[in-house]
Amino acid sequence: MSRRTLLGAGGLFAFLLIWELVARSGVVEATLLPAPSKLPATLISEVTLGFWHQMVLASLNHYLIGLISGSLLGVIVGAAVALFPVLDDVQSWLARLLRPIPPLAWIPFAIIWFGISETAAAFIIAIGVFWINYFTAYTAVRAVDPDLIELASSFGHRSLGASLRKVILPAAAPGILSGLRAGLGQGWMTVVAAELFGITGIGQRMNEAAGLLATEVVIVYMLTIALLYGISDMLFVAAQNRVLRWQR
Amino acid sequence: MAAIVNLNGIAATFPGAEKPVFADIDLSIERGEFVIVVGASGAGKSTLLRVIADLLAPSAGTISHEIETRTDRREIAMVFQEARLMPWRKVSDNVALGLEGLSVSVDARNQRIADALKLVGLADYGDRWAHELSGGQRQRVGIARGLAVDPDLLLMDEPFGALDAITRQSLQDELLRIWEETGKSILFVTHDIDEAVYLGDRVLLLGGAPAKVVRSYDVDAPRPRSREGEDVGRVGAQVKADLSTLFDEGGGI
Numbered sequence: 001m002s003r004r005t006l007l008g009a010g011g012l013f014a015f016l017l018i019w020e021l022v023a024r025s026g027v028v029e030a031t032l033l034p035a036p037s038k039l040p041a042t043l044i045s046e047v048t049l050g051f052w053h054q055m056v057l058a059s060l061n062h063y064l065i066g067l068i069s070g071s072l073l074g075v076i077v078g079a080a081v082a083l084f085p086v087l088d089d090v091q092s093w094l095a096r097l098l099r100p101i102p103p104l105a106w107i108p109f110a111i112i113w114f115g116i117s118e119t120a121a122a123f124i125i126a127i128g129v130f131w132i133n134y135f136t137a138y139t140a141v142r143a144v145d146p147d148l149i150e151l152a153s154s155f156g157h158r159s160l161g162a163s164l165r166k167v168i169l170p171a172a173a174p175g176i177l178s179g180l181r182a183g184l185g186q187g188w189m190t191v192v193a194a195e196l197f198g199i200t201g202i203g204q205r206m207n208e209a210a211g212l213l214a215t216e217v218v219i220v221y222m223l224t225i226a227l228l229y230g231i232s233d234m235l236f237v238a239a240q241n242r243v244l245r246w247q248r
Numbered sequence: 249m250a251a252i253v254n255l256n257g258i259a260a261t262f263p264g265a266e267k268p269v270f271a272d273i274d275l276s277i278e279r280g281e282f283v284i285v286v287g288a289s290g291a292g293k294s295t296l297l298r299v300i301a302d303l304l305a306p307s308a309g310t311i312s313h314e315i316e317t318r319t320d321r322r323e324i325a326m327v328f329q330e331a332r333l334m335p336w337r338k339v340s341d342n343v344a345l346g347l348e349g350l351s352v353s354v355d356a357r358n359q360r361i362a363d364a365l366k367l368v369g370l371a372d373y374g375d376r377w378a379h380e381l382s383g384g385q386r387q388r389v390g391i392a393r394g395l396a397v398d399p400d401l402l403l404m405d406e407p408f409g410a411l412d413a414i415t416r417q418s419l420q421d422e423l424l425r426i427w428e429e430t431g432k433s434i435l436f437v438t439h440d441i442d443e444a445v446y447l448g449d450r451v452l453l454l455g456g457a458p459a460k461v462v463r464s465y466d467v468d469a470p471r472p473r474s475r476e477g478e479d480v481g482r483v484g485a486q487v488k489a490d491l492s493t494l495f496d497e498g499g500g501i
Contacts, residue, residue, distance in 0.1 A: 151332045154301050155346035155397070156322060166345070170336045246336045246377055 034216035039223070042216040051205060056224065059191050059201035062118055066125025067187045071180055073126070074133025079172070081134075082141035083160075095134070103128035103190050107197060121194040121201065128190045129183040136182070140175025144168050174247065177240050184236055188229045251276040251314060252400050252433055253300065253324075258309035259458070260295050268307055269295050270459035275452070277401065277433050284444040285437045286487065287454030287462075288495060293437040296454075297403045300435065301326050315400045319351040325394035329406040331386040333378035339389055340365065340374035346397035364392035367426055384415040391423070395430065404436040408443070417475075420447060424471070441491070445484040446475055453487060455494040463490055 016036050022028060023035035034042075046052040081087045103124050114120040144167065152158075152166045169176075195203025202221050209217035259271035269292035277283050285293050298304040300311065301324055315323040325346060333342045343361045352360065365371050368388040378386060387407055394402050408416040420443060427434055438444050444451045445467050455462040465487060469479040 147328070147330065147332055148334060150303060151326075151328065151334075152345065154303055154326045155393075156349050157345075162349075166348075167334070170334070173336070244336075246338075 031213045031215055034219060038216050039220055043220050046217065046220060052220075052224070055200070055202045055205045055221070056228070058118075059195065059203070060228070062121035062125060062194065062199070062201060063187050063191045065118070066122035066191070067129055067183060069122070070126030070129030070187075071133050071183050074130040074179070074183070075137040075176055077130075078134040078137030079141045079168075079176075082138045083168075099131050099135075104193050107194065110194075111197065116198050118199065121191065121199045124194040125187050125190045128186045132183045132186055133176075133179045136179025137172070137176050140172035140179070141168060143175065144171040174244055177243065181233070181236055181240065184232055185229060188225055188232075192225060250279055252279050253277050253314070254312045255300070256310050256312075258296075258299060258306045258311065260292060260299050260304060261307040268458045270454065271308065272460055273309070275461070277435060279400070279433055280431045282427060282434045282436065282447060282449045284448035284451045285435065285454060286439060286441060286444050286451060286491070287459065288491070289439065291454040291456075291459040293439075293454060294405050297326065297405050297435065297437060300324065300401075301403055320356075320398075321350065322346055322397040322399050324401045324403060325397050325399040327387075327390050327394045327402065327404045327407045329409050331383075331390040333381075333386055333389055335378050337378070338374065339370065339376050339378065339381070342378065342389055343374075343393045343396050345393055350397065360396050360398070361392075364396040365389075367395060367429070368392045369422065382415075383411055384419060387411065387419060388422070391426070395426070395432075399432065401433045401435060404434060406437055406439070409438070409440070416443070423447070428471075441484050441487050442475070445469075445480050445487065446473060451483070451487060453490055453494075455491070462494065 019033075020035050020037055023030070023033050043052070081091050106124055106127055107120075110120040110123045114123060148167045148171060149163050152163055157163060157166045191201065192203035192206065195201035196207050198204060202225060206218050206221045209215070209221075253276065255273055255275040257271075258273040258275075259268040261268040269290075273296065275283075285296065287293055295304065299306050303326075313323055317323065333339075334345070337345075340361050343364055344357065347357050347360060361374065362371070365374055368391050370385060370388055370392065373381070373385065373389075378389070381389065390407065394404075408419050411419065423434075424447065426432075436444075436447060445465075448467055451465045451467060453462045453465070454460070465483050467480065467483050469477055469483075473480055
C-alpha cells in the first residue's frame with residue numbers, strides 16, 4: 001500500500017474516532033450529533049423498511065433525466081454558438097442575463113409550471129448542468145486549432161459534418177468531457193435541494209427526518225449522496241480515460 | 249514532358265484587402281518535376297500553395313489540371329510546416345486521414361498506410377501516438393500522409409522550416425530519395441536558398457507588391473548533388489543576389 005493510501009485511511013479513521021468520542025462524551029446532545037457507531041443500524045433499518053432504495057431510485061431518476069437533458073442541450077447549444085458567429089452575437093447578452101441566476105432560484109417556476117413532480121426536480125437539475133456544459137463546450141469548440149480544420153479540408157473533409165467528425169469533436173472532447181464531469185457533481189448538489197419541496201427522493205426523506213430530529217437518518221442520506229457522487233464520478237473518469245487515452 | 253497543372257494569370261486577394269497578395273502568376277509544373285518557390289515573407293508563397301490546393305479561391309486567373317481524376321486517390325496533397333498531426337489519432341490513423349472518403353478497401357487502405365510509412369522510414373511506428381515522436385518523425389508522418397493518397401502533385405509548405413539543421417538535411421535527402429522512387433511532382437516553398445537549389449529542378453523567385461514571379465532559375469546540376477557543389481552554389485549565389493536587390497527596392501519585406 002502506498003504512503004498516500006495509508007495516510008488517507010488514517011485521516012478518515014481519525015475523523016470518525018474524534019466524532020465518536022465527542023458524541024459519546026455527552027458534551028453535545030445526541031440528537032444534535034449522533035455517534036457514527038449508530039449509523040450502520042440506522043442504515044439497516046432504512047433499507048429493511050424499504051425507504052433507502054425507494055429514495056435512492058427516485059433521486060437517481062430525477063438526477064439522470066436532469067443530467068442527460070441538461071448536458072445534451074448544453075453541449076449542443078454551446079457548440080452551435082461557437083460554430084456560428086451569428087448565434088454567438090445573439091447569445092452574448094442573453095447568456096450574461098440568464099447564466100447568473102442560480103438553479104435553485106428556478107424552483108418557484110419549476111413548481112408553477114410542472115407542479116410537485118419529478119419533472120420539476122429534473123428541470124432544476126437540468127438548468128444547473130446546462131450552463132456548465134454550455135460554457136465548457138463553447139470554450140472547447142472555440143479553441144479548436146483552425147490549422148487542423150484546414151488540414152482536414154485539404155484532404156477532402158470539407159463539409160461541416162466532416163469537420164465536426166474528423167476534427168472539431170475529437171479536438172474539443174477533453175474540454176467537453178471536463179464540463180460533463182463538473183455537471184455530474186453539480187447535479188448531485190441540486191438534486192437534494194430540488195427535493196426539499198416535497199418531491200419524493202433523498203432530499204425529501206432528509207427533510208422529513210430532520211423535522212423529527214432523527215439526525216442519524218439525515219447523516220445516512222448525506223453519506224449516501226457522497227457515495228453516489230463518488231461512484232458516478234469514478235465511473236465517469238474511467239470512461240473519460242478510455243476516450244482520452246491519447247493524452248499523456 | 250506533360251504539364252500536370254497550369255496556372256494562368258492567377259491572383260489572390262485576402263478578404264477586405266484592396267491589393268492582391270500576388271497577381272499574374274503563370275506557372276506550369278511538369279510530371280515528375282521538383283519546383284521550388286522562394287521569396288520574401290509576405291510574398292504569398294503559402295497562399296499560392298493554398299490556391300493550388302483549392303483551399304482558397306483565386307481572385308483572378310484559371311487553374312487547369314491535367315490529372316486523371318480517380319475515386320481511389322487525390323490528385324494533390326499538401327504537407328504543412330508544423331506537421332499538423334491529430335494528437336487523438338495514432339500515427340497510422342493520421343496517415344489514413346486522406347484515405348477516408350476515397351473508395352479504397354480496408355485491405356488496400358492498410359497496405360497503402362504501411363507502404364507510405366515504410367517509404368518515410370517509419371514502418372514500425374504506426375501504433376505510436378503523435379506526442380511520442382520527435383519533430384523530424386512528425387514531419388515524416390506528414391509526408392507519409394500526403395503520399396498515402398497517391399497524389400500526382402505534392403505541395404510542401406516550408407516542411408522543414410521548424411527543424412534543426414541536422415534533421416533538416418537528413419529529411420532533405422530522404423525527400424529526394426522518395427521523389428526519385430515515386431516520381432511525384434513536388435511544389436516546395438522555402439525561404440532557405442541553399443535548400444532550394446539543393447532540392448529543385450527549377451527555382452521561382454516571388455517578389456514585389458503585388459508579388460509576381462520575378463525570375464525563374466534552372467538548376468542544371470546533375471543528381472545526386474553535393475551541397476557544396478559548384479553549379480548548385482552558382483545558382484544559389486544568383487538567387488541570393490536577386491533577393492537582396494528585391495529587398496533593397498522595397499519589393500516586399
